[in-house]
Amino acid sequence: MAEMNTLHDALVDEIKDLFNAEKQMLKALPKLAKNATNPDLQEALESHLAETQEQVGRLEQIFELLDETARGKHCAGMAGIVEEGNDMLSEEAEDAVKDACIVAAAQRAEHYEIAAYGTCAAWATALGLEEVAQLLETTLEEEKAADEKLSAIAEAGINEAATAGTDSEDEDGEDEEEGEAEAEPAATSSRASASAGRGARSASGSGNGGRSAKSNGRRRAN
Numbered sequence: 136m137a138e139m140n141t142l143h144d145a146l147v148d149e150i151k152d153l154f155n156a157e158k159q160m161l162k163a164l165p166k167l168a169k170n171a172t173n174p175d176l177q178e179a180l181e182s183h184l185a186e187t188q189e190q191v192g193r194l195e196q197i198f199e200l201l202d203e204t205a206r207g208k209h210c211a212g213m214a215g216i217v218e219e220g221n222d223m224l225s226e227e228a229e230d231a232v233k234d235a236c237i238v239a240a241a242q243r244a245e246h247y248e249i250a251a252y253g254t255c256a257a258w259a260t261a262l263g264l265e266e267v268a269q270l271l272e273t274t275l276e277e278e279k280a281a282d283e284k285l286s287a288i289a290e291a292g293i294n295e296a297a298t299a300g301t302d303s304e305d306e307d308g309e310d311e312e313e314g315e316a317e318a319e320p321a322a323t324s325s326r327a328s329a330s331a332g333r334g335a336r337s338a339s340g341s342g343n344g345g346r347s348a349k350s351n352g353r354r355r356a357n
């Protein structure tokens with residue numbers, strides 16, 4: 136592990152993590168978009184893919200400003216979120232239910248990024264790196280907007296559509312789920328430790344994202 140004696144070192148480490156996280160999103164977003172049925176959801180995921188490309192460019196600018204080589208460091212947190220998303224995509228589901236799950240997967244990724252960018256922007260400000268902070272803030276606002284757009288799309292119809300036809304054809308589905316639940320513990324614990332490792336980061340930047348996640352969840356529970 137790189138030496139981390141100063142907050143500047145820690146910032147560089149987080150930027151490398153984010154650089155890798157964004158690259159993972161460049162691969163994950165097209166998959167989510169391809170599997171989405173709702174045209175607004177598809178559009179939102181595709182337009183966020185274009186934004187993500189710009190976000191990678193902003194991180195490259197930041198590396199330059201920090202006099203560092205633009206190089207990522209494996210982001211285990213995003214890898215876990217992407218892995219869960221891929222597991223979800225491989226499940227059989229009604230179109231609207233799948234769309235609701237795609238929103239959930241994308242929002243998990245957004246919230247992770249919101250937390251990380253929020254932290255990095257605050258650190259850059261504390262370190263007097265105004266230009267770096269500005270670039271991070273710009274991306275942070277994009278991530279928040281993407282998250283809110285996903286909530287709005289879910290609440291404008293996907294969640295309601297997903298509540299239709301729940302009981303009638305569910306028996307087979309439920310059997311499958313039970314079977315999988317038994318095989319799950321190992322995967323669950325590795326996921327838990329990945330998120331525990333990132334706990335400090337989520338504590339500092341996710342206020343706004345948390346609110347929209349709740350509102351999405353609340354609708355889904357109805």
Ligand SMILES: [Fe+2]
Nearest residue numbers: 157187190248
């Ligand atoms: Fe991003």
